Amino acid sequence: MSEQEYKEEEVLALASQGDRDAFGQLYEHYVERIFNYVYYRTGNSHDAEDLTARVFQRAMNHIVNYTDRGVPFSAWLYRIAHNLVANWHRDRSRKQEIPLDDLPILPTKGDHPERNLVRSQEEEALLRMIRKLPPERQNLLILKFVENMSNAEIGRIMGRSEGAVKSLYHRTLLALRDQLEDQNLNLEGE
Amino acid sequence: MSKRKMTHQPQEETMDALEAHLAGTLKRVTPSRDLVQRLQGRLQMPSRKEITLRLRDWNRLFLIFGGVMSGMLLLVTLARAFYYLVGSRPRV
Numbered sequence: 001m002s003e004q005e006y007k008e009e010e011v012l013a014l015a016s017q018g019d020r021d022a023f024g025q026l027y028e029h030y031v032e033r034i035f036n037y038v039y040y041r042t043g044n045s046h047d048a049e050d051l052t053a054r055v056f057q058r059a060m061n062h063i064v065n066y067t068d069r070g071v072p073f074s075a076w077l078y079r080i081a082h083n084l085v086a087n088w089h090r091d092r093s094r095k096q097e098i099p100l101d102d103l104p105i106l107p108t109k110g111d112h113p114e115r116n117l118v119r120s121q122e123e124e125a126l127l128r129m130i131r132k133l134p135p136e137r138q139n140l141l142i143l144k145f146v147e148n149m150s151n152a153e154i155g156r157i158m159g160r161s162e163g164a165v166k167s168l169y170h171r172t173l174l175a176l177r178d179q180l181e182d183q184n185l186n187l188e189g190e
Numbered sequence: 191m192s193k194r195k196m197t198h199q200p201q202e203e204t205m206d207a208l209e210a211h212l213a214g215t216l217k218r219v220t221p222s223r224d225l226v227q228r229l230q231g232r233l234q235m236p237s238r239k240e241i242t243l244r245l246r247d248w249n250r251l252f253l254i255f256g257g258v259m260s261g262m263l264l265l266v267t268l269a270r271a272f273y274y275l276v277g278s279r280p281r282v
Contacts, residue, residue, distance in 0.1 A: 146217065173205055
Protein backbone atom coordinates (compact mmCIF):
# COMPACT_ATOMS: atom_id res chain seq x y z
CA MET A 1 0.00 0.00 0.00
CA SER A 2 2.73 2.45 0.93
CA GLU A 3 4.56 1.55 -2.28
CA GLN A 4 1.39 2.28 -4.22
CA GLU A 5 0.96 5.62 -2.48
CA TYR A 6 4.55 6.48 -3.25
CA LYS A 7 3.97 5.56 -6.84
CA GLU A 8 0.90 7.78 -6.97
CA GLU A 9 2.93 10.64 -5.55
CA GLU A 10 5.46 10.15 -8.31
CA VAL A 11 2.78 9.97 -10.98
CA LEU A 12 1.11 13.07 -9.55
CA ALA A 13 4.39 14.97 -9.56
CA LEU A 14 4.97 14.06 -13.20
CA ALA A 15 1.40 14.82 -14.21
CA SER A 16 1.55 18.25 -12.61
CA GLN A 17 4.55 19.01 -14.83
CA GLY A 18 2.54 18.27 -17.94
CA ASP A 19 3.44 14.62 -18.44
CA ARG A 20 0.64 13.15 -20.57
CA ASP A 21 1.51 9.55 -19.78
CA ALA A 22 1.45 10.22 -16.06
CA PHE A 23 -1.96 11.82 -16.29
CA GLY A 24 -3.04 8.90 -18.43
CA GLN A 25 -2.12 6.57 -15.56
CA LEU A 26 -4.16 8.64 -13.12
CA TYR A 27 -7.03 8.63 -15.56
CA GLU A 28 -6.89 4.84 -15.95
CA HIS A 29 -6.80 4.44 -12.19
CA TYR A 30 -9.73 6.67 -11.37
CA VAL A 31 -11.99 6.79 -14.42
CA GLU A 32 -14.22 3.92 -13.35
CA ARG A 33 -14.72 5.32 -9.85
CA ILE A 34 -15.56 8.79 -11.11
CA PHE A 35 -17.84 7.42 -13.80
CA ASN A 36 -19.71 5.37 -11.17
CA TYR A 37 -20.05 8.35 -8.88
CA VAL A 38 -21.39 10.59 -11.64
CA TYR A 39 -23.59 7.83 -13.03
CA TYR A 40 -25.38 7.29 -9.73
CA ARG A 41 -25.64 11.00 -9.06
CA THR A 42 -27.08 11.90 -12.48
CA GLY A 43 -29.07 8.77 -13.19
CA ASN A 44 -28.13 8.39 -16.82
CA SER A 45 -25.10 7.14 -18.66
CA HIS A 46 -24.98 9.85 -21.36
CA ASP A 47 -24.58 12.69 -18.90
CA ALA A 48 -22.30 10.51 -16.79
CA GLU A 49 -20.03 10.11 -19.80
CA ASP A 50 -19.98 13.80 -20.55
CA LEU A 51 -19.45 14.85 -16.94
CA THR A 52 -16.72 12.27 -16.37
CA ALA A 53 -14.83 13.69 -19.33
CA ARG A 54 -15.27 17.17 -17.90
CA VAL A 55 -14.06 16.08 -14.47
CA PHE A 56 -10.81 14.80 -15.93
CA GLN A 57 -10.44 17.76 -18.24
CA ARG A 58 -10.77 20.11 -15.27
CA ALA A 59 -8.41 17.97 -13.22
CA MET A 60 -5.90 18.10 -16.05
CA ASN A 61 -6.15 21.87 -16.37
CA HIS A 62 -5.77 22.45 -12.65
CA ILE A 63 -3.47 19.67 -11.59
CA VAL A 64 -0.71 22.23 -11.06
CA ASN A 65 -2.82 23.67 -8.25
CA TYR A 66 -3.22 20.31 -6.50
CA THR A 67 -1.15 20.18 -3.37
CA ASP A 68 -1.05 17.13 -1.15
CA ARG A 69 -2.12 18.35 2.28
CA GLY A 70 -2.99 14.94 3.60
CA VAL A 71 -6.11 14.87 1.44
CA PRO A 72 -5.95 12.07 -1.12
CA PHE A 73 -5.97 12.83 -4.81
CA SER A 74 -9.21 10.86 -5.08
CA ALA A 75 -10.87 13.33 -2.69
CA TRP A 76 -9.80 16.18 -4.96
CA LEU A 77 -11.26 14.38 -7.98
CA TYR A 78 -14.50 13.60 -6.15
CA ARG A 79 -14.75 17.26 -5.16
CA ILE A 80 -14.48 18.30 -8.81
CA ALA A 81 -17.08 15.68 -9.75
CA HIS A 82 -19.35 16.84 -6.93
CA ASN A 83 -19.18 20.46 -8.11
CA LEU A 84 -19.85 19.56 -11.74
CA VAL A 85 -22.78 17.35 -10.77
CA ALA A 86 -24.17 20.17 -8.61
CA ASN A 87 -23.92 22.56 -11.60
CA TRP A 88 -25.57 19.94 -13.79
CA HIS A 89 -28.51 19.63 -11.38
CA ARG A 90 -28.81 23.42 -11.16
CA ASP A 91 -28.85 23.79 -14.95
CA ARG A 92 -31.46 21.06 -15.27
CA SER A 93 -33.71 22.67 -12.68
CA ARG A 94 -33.40 25.99 -14.52
CA LYS A 95 -34.35 24.37 -17.79
CA GLN A 96 -37.20 22.63 -15.97
CA GLU A 97 -36.60 19.35 -17.72
CA ILE A 98 -38.59 16.30 -16.86
CA PRO A 99 -36.51 14.40 -14.31
CA LEU A 100 -35.01 11.18 -15.50
CA ASP A 101 -36.16 8.70 -12.95
CA ASP A 102 -35.22 5.65 -14.92
CA LEU A 103 -31.66 4.70 -14.34
CA PRO A 104 -30.67 2.44 -17.18
CA ILE A 105 -29.11 -0.71 -15.88
CA LEU A 106 -25.54 -0.94 -17.02
CA PRO A 107 -23.70 -4.24 -16.62
CA THR A 108 -22.51 -4.66 -13.08
CA LYS A 109 -19.62 -6.85 -12.07
CA GLY A 110 -20.61 -10.49 -11.70
CA ASP A 111 -24.28 -10.03 -12.53
CA HIS A 112 -26.47 -11.70 -15.13
CA PRO A 113 -28.73 -9.50 -17.27
CA GLU A 114 -31.78 -11.62 -16.34
CA ARG A 115 -31.23 -10.93 -12.67
CA ASN A 116 -30.99 -7.22 -13.42
CA LEU A 117 -34.35 -7.25 -15.16
CA VAL A 118 -36.08 -9.06 -12.30
CA ARG A 119 -34.77 -6.65 -9.74
CA SER A 120 -34.97 -3.49 -11.76
CA GLN A 121 -38.36 -2.29 -10.49
CA GLU A 122 -37.39 -2.62 -6.85
CA GLU A 123 -34.01 -1.10 -7.56
CA GLU A 124 -35.55 1.80 -9.41
CA ALA A 125 -37.81 2.60 -6.47
CA LEU A 126 -34.84 2.60 -4.12
CA LEU A 127 -32.69 4.59 -6.52
CA ARG A 128 -35.41 7.21 -6.86
CA MET A 129 -35.43 7.56 -3.09
CA ILE A 130 -31.66 7.79 -2.95
CA ARG A 131 -31.64 10.54 -5.56
CA LYS A 132 -34.10 12.53 -3.47
CA LEU A 133 -31.69 12.54 -0.53
CA PRO A 134 -29.43 15.55 0.08
CA PRO A 135 -26.23 15.36 -2.05
CA GLU A 136 -24.03 14.67 0.95
CA ARG A 137 -26.04 11.58 1.85
CA GLN A 138 -26.05 10.40 -1.73
CA ASN A 139 -22.27 10.75 -1.80
CA LEU A 140 -22.00 8.73 1.36
CA LEU A 141 -24.11 5.87 0.03
CA ILE A 142 -22.27 5.80 -3.29
CA LEU A 143 -18.87 5.73 -1.62
CA LYS A 144 -19.98 3.11 0.87
CA PHE A 145 -21.78 0.70 -1.42
CA VAL A 146 -20.39 1.32 -4.89
CA GLU A 147 -16.81 1.89 -3.82
CA ASN A 148 -16.94 -0.33 -0.74
CA MET A 149 -15.10 2.29 1.28
CA SER A 150 -14.80 2.26 5.04
CA ASN A 151 -16.16 5.09 7.16
CA ALA A 152 -12.61 6.34 7.69
CA GLU A 153 -11.92 6.47 3.95
CA ILE A 154 -15.23 8.20 3.30
CA GLY A 155 -14.40 10.68 6.05
CA ARG A 156 -11.11 11.55 4.36
CA ILE A 157 -12.92 12.23 1.09
CA MET A 158 -15.83 14.12 2.60
CA GLY A 159 -13.69 16.04 5.06
CA ARG A 160 -15.48 14.59 8.10
CA SER A 161 -14.46 12.46 11.02
CA GLU A 162 -15.12 8.73 11.05
CA GLY A 163 -17.70 9.19 13.80
CA ALA A 164 -19.50 11.90 11.86
CA VAL A 165 -19.70 9.63 8.81
CA LYS A 166 -21.05 6.79 10.92
CA SER A 167 -23.68 9.06 12.40
CA LEU A 168 -24.65 10.48 9.00
CA TYR A 169 -24.92 6.96 7.63
CA HIS A 170 -27.25 5.93 10.42
CA ARG A 171 -29.43 8.99 9.89
CA THR A 172 -29.50 8.29 6.17
CA LEU A 173 -30.69 4.74 6.75
CA LEU A 174 -33.39 6.00 9.08
CA ALA A 175 -34.53 8.55 6.51
CA LEU A 176 -34.67 5.88 3.81
CA ARG A 177 -36.56 3.53 6.09
CA ASP A 178 -39.12 6.25 6.82
CA GLN A 179 -39.52 6.93 3.11
CA LEU A 180 -40.03 3.23 2.47
CA GLU A 181 -42.66 3.10 5.16
CA ASP A 182 -44.38 6.17 3.71
CA GLN A 183 -44.56 4.54 0.31
CA ASN A 184 -45.57 1.20 1.78
CA LEU A 185 -42.61 -0.53 0.22
CA ASN A 186 -41.47 -3.68 1.94
CA LEU A 187 -37.90 -4.81 1.47
CA GLU A 188 -38.03 -7.69 3.88
CA GLY A 189 -39.71 -10.02 1.44
CA GLU A 190 -36.46 -11.65 0.35
CA MET B 191 -35.93 -4.52 29.11
CA SER B 192 -37.52 -7.31 27.13
CA LYS B 193 -40.01 -4.85 25.69
CA ARG B 194 -37.15 -2.66 24.52
CA LYS B 195 -35.55 -5.64 22.87
CA MET B 196 -38.83 -6.50 21.21
CA THR B 197 -39.14 -3.06 19.62
CA HIS B 198 -35.52 -2.81 18.59
CA GLN B 199 -35.22 -6.21 16.97
CA PRO B 200 -37.61 -5.58 14.06
CA GLN B 201 -35.98 -2.19 13.52
CA GLU B 202 -32.57 -3.82 13.27
CA GLU B 203 -33.96 -6.39 10.88
CA THR B 204 -35.42 -3.63 8.71
CA MET B 205 -32.09 -1.84 8.73
CA ASP B 206 -30.26 -5.01 7.79
CA ALA B 207 -32.71 -5.64 4.97
CA LEU B 208 -32.33 -2.06 3.81
CA GLU B 209 -28.55 -2.33 3.85
CA ALA B 210 -28.75 -5.57 1.89
CA HIS B 211 -30.96 -3.90 -0.70
CA LEU B 212 -28.67 -0.91 -0.91
CA ALA B 213 -25.73 -3.24 -1.47
CA GLY B 214 -27.71 -4.98 -4.20
CA THR B 215 -28.80 -1.76 -5.86
CA LEU B 216 -25.72 0.40 -5.61
CA LYS B 217 -23.32 -1.82 -7.46
CA ARG B 218 -20.29 -0.75 -9.35
CA VAL B 219 -20.99 -0.43 -13.05
CA THR B 220 -18.30 -1.09 -15.59
CA PRO B 221 -18.02 1.44 -18.38
CA SER B 222 -17.03 -0.22 -21.63
CA ARG B 223 -13.40 -0.09 -22.77
CA ASP B 224 -14.60 1.84 -25.78
CA LEU B 225 -16.15 4.51 -23.57
CA VAL B 226 -13.02 4.78 -21.43
CA GLN B 227 -10.87 5.25 -24.52
CA ARG B 228 -13.32 7.68 -26.07
CA LEU B 229 -13.26 9.81 -22.94
CA GLN B 230 -9.48 9.71 -22.83
CA GLY B 231 -9.45 10.86 -26.44
CA ARG B 232 -11.48 13.93 -25.46
CA LEU B 233 -8.90 15.04 -22.92
CA GLN B 234 -6.40 17.60 -24.06
CA MET B 235 -3.34 17.86 -21.92
CA PRO B 236 -1.85 21.35 -21.81
CA SER B 237 1.80 21.33 -22.84
CA ARG B 238 4.62 21.88 -20.35
CA LYS B 239 5.14 25.34 -21.81
CA GLU B 240 1.52 26.28 -21.17
CA ILE B 241 1.73 25.05 -17.58
CA THR B 242 4.87 27.03 -16.81
CA LEU B 243 3.37 30.07 -18.51
CA ARG B 244 0.22 29.68 -16.43
CA LEU B 245 2.32 29.53 -13.27
CA ARG B 246 4.15 32.71 -14.28
CA ASP B 247 0.83 34.28 -15.17
CA TRP B 248 -0.24 33.90 -11.55
CA ASN B 249 2.38 36.46 -10.56
CA ARG B 250 1.16 38.78 -13.27
CA LEU B 251 -2.42 38.22 -12.22
CA PHE B 252 -1.62 39.18 -8.62
CA LEU B 253 0.09 42.35 -9.84
CA ILE B 254 -2.89 43.27 -12.00
CA PHE B 255 -5.33 42.52 -9.19
CA GLY B 256 -3.26 44.55 -6.71
CA GLY B 257 -3.04 47.44 -9.16
CA VAL B 258 -6.78 47.46 -9.80
CA MET B 259 -7.57 47.35 -6.08
CA SER B 260 -5.13 50.18 -5.34
CA GLY B 261 -6.65 52.24 -8.14
CA MET B 262 -10.15 51.64 -6.81
CA LEU B 263 -9.05 52.62 -3.32
CA LEU B 264 -7.51 55.82 -4.66
CA LEU B 265 -10.72 56.67 -6.51
CA VAL B 266 -12.83 56.07 -3.41
CA THR B 267 -10.49 58.22 -1.32
CA LEU B 268 -10.62 61.04 -3.86
CA ALA B 269 -14.42 60.81 -4.06
CA ARG B 270 -14.69 60.97 -0.28
CA ALA B 271 -12.31 63.92 -0.13
CA PHE B 272 -14.30 65.72 -2.83
CA TYR B 273 -17.55 65.10 -0.99
CA TYR B 274 -16.01 66.29 2.27
CA LEU B 275 -14.71 69.49 0.73
CA VAL B 276 -17.62 70.37 -1.55
CA GLY B 277 -20.64 68.22 -1.05
CA SER B 278 -21.13 68.38 2.68
CA ARG B 279 -20.70 72.16 3.03
CA PRO B 280 -23.96 73.71 4.22
CA ARG B 281 -25.53 76.16 1.78
CA VAL B 282 -26.12 79.66 3.09
